[in-house]
Amino acid sequence: MKKRTVVVERPRVFLVPLPEQADVQGLIGAVEQLWVAMKLKAMIPKGGLVAIKQHFGERGGANVVPAPVTRAVGEQVKAAGGKPFATDSNTLYNGRRANAVDHLEQSREHGFSHETLGFPVIIADGLKGEAQVTIPMKEGNLKHVFLAGAGYMADAVVVLTHVTGHLVACMGASIKNVAMGMAGRAGKLQQHHSAEPIFSKSKCTACGRCARHCPTAAITVEKYATLDVKRCIGCGECYAFCPHGAVSFEWSETSEALQKKMAEYCLAFHREKQGRVVYINFITRITKNCDCLGKEEPALPDLGVVASFDPVAADTAVVDLLTARHGHDVFKEFWPQYDARIQLEHGERIGLGSMQYDLVTVGKG
Numbered sequence: 336m337k338k339r340t341v342v343v344e345r346p347r348v349f350l351v352p353l354p355e356q357a358d359v360q361g362l363i364g365a366v367e368q369l370w371v372a373m374k375l376k377a378m379i380p381k382g383g384l385v386a387i388k389q390h391f392g393e394r395g396g397a398n399v400v401p402a403p404v405t406r407a408v409g410e411q412v413k414a415a416g417g418k419p420f421a422t423d424s425n426t427l428y429n430g431r432r433a434n435a436v437d438h439l440e441q442s443r444e445h446g447f448s449h450e451t452l453g454f455p456v457i458i459a460d461g462l463k464g465e466a467q468v469t470i471p472m473k474e475g476n477l478k479h480v481f482l483a484g485a486g487y488m489a490d491a492v493v494v495l496t497h498v499t500g501h502l503v504a505c506m507g508a509s510i511k512n513v514a515m516g517m518a519g520r521a522g523k524l525q526q527h528h529s530a531e532p533i534f535s536k537s538k539c540t541a542c543g544r545c546a547r548h549c550p551t552a553a554i555t556v557e558k559y560a561t562l563d564v565k566r567c568i569g570c571g572e573c574y575a576f577c578p579h580g581a582v583s584f585e586w587s588e589t590s591e592a593l594q595k596k597m598a599e600y601c602l603a604f605h606r607e608k609q610g611r612v613v614y615i616n617f618i619t620r621i622t623k624n625c626d627c628l629g630k631e632e633p634a635l636p637d638l639g640v641v642a643s644f645d646p647v648a649a650d651t652a653v654v655d656l657l658t659a660r661h662g663h664d665v666f667k668e669f670w671p672q673y674d675a676r677i678q679l680e681h682g683e684r685i686g687l688g689s690m691q692y693d694l695v696t697v698g699k700g
């Protein structure tokens with residue numbers, strides 16, 4: 336009997352090259368070329384709620400995907416019959432984006448508002464990160480993940496990612512943008528730490544708020560709050576509700592563990608969208624640190640914009656193109672102790688996507 340040969344089609348990654356100092360018009364032009372070349376109109380459901388997921392920037396941060404580009408994407412979504420909204424989730428750390436009120440104010444200061452975009456900005460995980468959906472998992476190490484409500488419920492998603500280095504993940508591209516930005520508070524906690532909360536006796540006033548909001552009754556408050564470790568599921572409610580800063584976590588997650596969890600979060604999100612998600616990486620204004628750190632000068636000249644329906648392929652192309660341009664792995668140069676390929680290899684292993692791809696150059700920016 337003849338053996339059947341199964342031909343597995345490799346994902347395509349589309350590239351629009353850009354000059355070394357690309358301007359906003361160049362970025363808009365790149366997105367418009369990608370929209371046509373990838374036939375993105377077809378993934379927009381008529382009347383569907385379409386999330387444009389991106390980072391709005393921490394105070395002073397000028398490197399994020401600019402608001403006029405977001406607006407241009409939204410116009411394409413509208414032309415295809417969808418209803419766009421720009422979105423990101425709140426941060427765990429106490430910056431300008433730790434709750435929806437501050438986050439919307441910060442976004443507006445960077446040009447992201449209904450008035451400037453022509454469509455709403457919605458914080459994906461609610462006022463304080465509580466709007467999240469629990470998804471069971473079996474592909475990797477995590478048994479369940481917590482996705483931000485608005486990202487989970489969106490009918491289609493355009494992920495706009497400003498590529499950066501990262502002080503733990505080594506590289507932040509589409510996988511990281513989705514993993515953190517489309518996770519609720521418990522999801523970010525789960526990715527960033529592997530331990531239960533720590534209660535400070537000296538800061539605790541025994542007000543009892545944490546215990547009232549703990550979903551598993553893991554906290555007892557007498558003279559101060561104490562934890563029953565066996566009951567704790569790491570949801571972070573106590574951290575969010577403590578008004579006195581008495582709850583903290585050990586932010587000790589290793590780069591390898593974090594990168595693997597990121598890939599698993601991205602998988603949960605990607606699978607949910609069933610083909611209605613595209614990942615667009617802007618290889619522009621690349622910094623050693625992520626955009627959460629605010630102001631930082633770019634470390635590398637601009638290269639271009641790549642996009643794929645496969646997040647592993649899209650992010651692998653970023654590493655490959657930068658390595659080809661500079662002759663070495665630039666993320667390894669930023670963070671010699673880490674390896675950005677861990678998130679890509681784990682993503683491939685669990686079925687998120689492929690590190691093998693075909694590069695299609697669609698135009699010049």
Ligand code: SF4
Nearest residue numbers: 549567568570571573
């Ligand atoms: S992390 Fe969640 S489950 Fe654990 S003590 Fe805090 S509120 Fe309770």
Ligand code: SF4
Nearest residue numbers: 539540542543545577
């Ligand atoms: S909410 Fe904070 S201050 Fe109040 S009991 Fe819990 S840990 Fe102590």
